[in-house]
Amino acid sequence: MAKQDRAIRTRRTILEAAAVVFDERGYEAATITEILSRAEVTKGALYFHFASKEELAHAVIDAQLVEAPRLPEPPVTSRMQQLVDLGLVFAHRMVDEPLLRGSVRLTLEQGSANLNRSGPFQGWTRLHVRVLAEGKERGEVLPHVVPADTAELIVGAYAGVSTMSQAVTGRADLERRAIALYEHIMPSIAVPSVLARLDMAPGRGARALAEAERLCATGAAGPPPAFAPVAVG
Incomplete structure (x- = not known):
């Protein structure tokens, strides 16, 4: 359960960091490197939850609802x-x-x-x-x-x-x-x-x-x- 909770928190951290970067720079200018820096997670952790920048952007869009x-x-x-x-x-x-x-x-x-x-x-x-x-x-x-x-x-x-x-x-x-x-x-x-x-x-x-x-x-x-x-x- 603790491992699952940690995974949920990590996903949330990545999602919020990506949202900040997308808001500041837009989709095209945003980079995975900048999102990783903002989230303070490893590349492996990000790609465990999101296969690509596009998938991450869709998750941010969906979050509006x-x-x-x-x-x-x-x-x-x-x-x-x-x-x-x-x-x-x-x-x-x-x-x-x-x-x-x-x-x-x-x-x-x-x-x-x-x-x-x-x-x-x-x-x-x-x-x-x-x-x-x-x-x-x-x-x-x-x-x-x-x-x-x-x-x-x-x-x-x-x-x-x-x-x-x-x-x-x-x-x-x-x-x-x-x-x-x-x-x-x-x-x-x-x-x-x-x-x-x-x-x-x-x-x-x-x-x-x-x-x-x-x-x-x-x-x-x-x-x-x-x-x-x-x-x-």
């Missing part, structure tokens, strides 16, 4: 608040989670055709479709909204906002840009009574994540769809 918090939701929270929280919690996590930042950099950058970057787009789109469909069933969504079309629009627009934030400020203003996106798009999605109650203020991502963690710890939460898709690809 696999590592997203699967937290319970408050039983009375509106689905449209959850929709907003998807993006604002994501922006908050980008500040402190190098693995997420590395995954986003690989997902959004243009470059090697060998990398399949579709998984996060598909996963987040599926989650948005589900939340929108549930919101429509509960009467929170305007009649004209088509969940699949709207989900693709939101995920695509958020990717553009994230790319611009990275290029202009190194993601320092991602929360502000995400808030602006939702302030513009939610009036065309949510019914007025729901729209008036949405919390899109600065710091909402941190508050939503903290509240979900509190509910998870106390067992006071409702059923478990929350901030993460459950499958990659």
Whole structure:
């Protein structure tokens, strides 16, 4: 068991080190040597877990969904608040989670055709479709909204906002840009009574994540769809 735990920790160390290097340098410029130096592991240890730089990059990309918090939701929270929280919690996590930042950099950058970057787009789109469909069933969504079309629009627009934030400020203003996106798009999605109650203020991502963690710890939460898709690809 101790040997297995050590292998899990080593794999995690390599994954996080690779994410930092990919985030700083991009896929093409990143080298296995630099990742080894950052992780402080041997080449043999790295290749035991990952057969190539490409395989390692795919593991980092997949972590965007696999590592997203699967937290319970408050039983009375509106689905449209959850929709907003998807993006604002994501922006908050980008500040402190190098693995997420590395995954986003690989997902959004243009470059090697060998990398399949579709998984996060598909996963987040599926989650948005589900939340929108549930919101429509509960009467929170305007009649004209088509969940699949709207989900693709939101995920695509958020990717553009994230790319611009990275290029202009190194993601320092991602929360502000995400808030602006939702302030513009939610009036065309949510019914007025729901729209008036949405919390899109600065710091909402941190508050939503903290509240979900509190509910998870106390067992006071409702059923478990929350901030993460459950499958990659």
